[in-house]
Amino acid sequence: MQLRGQAKHLVLGLALLALPLTLFGCGKTTSATSSSSSAGYSPKQLTVEFVPSQNAGTLEAKAKPLEGLLKKQLGIPVKVSVSTDYNTIVEAMGSKKVDVGFLPPDAYVLAHKQYKDKVLLQAQRYGLKEPNDQTTKQLVNYYRSEILVRKDSGIKNLKDLKGKKIAVQDTTSTSGWIFPAVEMLEHGVNINKDHIKTVQVKGHDQGALSVYNKNTDAAFVFQGARAIVKKDAKDIYQKLTPIYTTGKIPNDTITVRGDMNAKWQQKVANAFKAIAKTKKGHAIISSVYSHEGYVDSKDSNFDIIRQYDKKAAELNK
Known part of the structure; x- marks a missing residue:
């Protein structure tokens, strides 16, 4: 009888010992479920x-x-x-x-x-090649910004932009502001201090057209922007040319x-x-x-x- 009672207590003790492990296992499963790929926002539209x-x-x-x-x-x-x-x-x-x-x-x-x-x-x-943005057969995950001017403007380099009017995009635009402005600064021309007037336009097509129509002296645009206005300005490649092309932009x-x-x-x-x-x-x-x-x-x-x-x-x- 005593042995039978001891066995009973032994079984009960083992069961109690296993209980925390079982609960821990359940908690771990619940945690894994909550961090599954379904957690977070699911759009209905x-x-x-x-x-x-x-x-x-x-x-x-x-x-x-x-x-x-x-x-x-x-x-x-x-x-x-x-x-x-x-x-x-x-x-x-x-x-x-x-x-x-x-x-x-x-x-x-x-x-x-x-x-x-x-x-x-x-x-x-x-990819594109200058001077007229010829398309290559290579797919790339980068592009470049360029500074366009009229061929008859007399503007040949970045220093010639001092005192001129430039069409730009929003100041968070990589190709329409940041890359060309930073690289101009690296060449000694500060767009905010060298008597340059900036005109914000909406769209790189509008930047190219503003130079084409002589409303601005230059424009910051992504390389290839002239192609999107060629339908409306058929001679844009004859009239506009890049004087500077930036480094690679993702x-x-x-x-x-x-x-x-x-x-x-x-x-x-x-x-x-x-x-x-x-x-x-x-x-x-x-x-x-x-x-x-x-x-x-x-x-x-x-x-x-x-x-x-x-x-x-x-x-x-």
């Missing part, structure tokens, strides 16, 4: 916004057909629109009004810093709001990559931003932008 690299009305008309293509890929309604400028789209994503932004590199860096927004993809384009991003869950991040990335490979989808992204396709990206690809941002702060010293 996807809002996608572009920045105006060209006339906003024209751009929106070109981009609207993406709504149907994305809806087919994702299975939810999609709304596509164009923001008024770079800062507006960053703030819209930060306030959760926009889910996906086609952000140029500097706007992405700002969005990541302020709101932890996440880069998914980087655009690919065909290509545009497809960025999502920071709280979007991993499952939806992957779905969005896959959708854009798939659309870019279709005839209709490729035609849209090519006409909107001259994109040829998309590749996976990561935040460290944009450290060069952060370096230039620090240098840009020296413009006001």
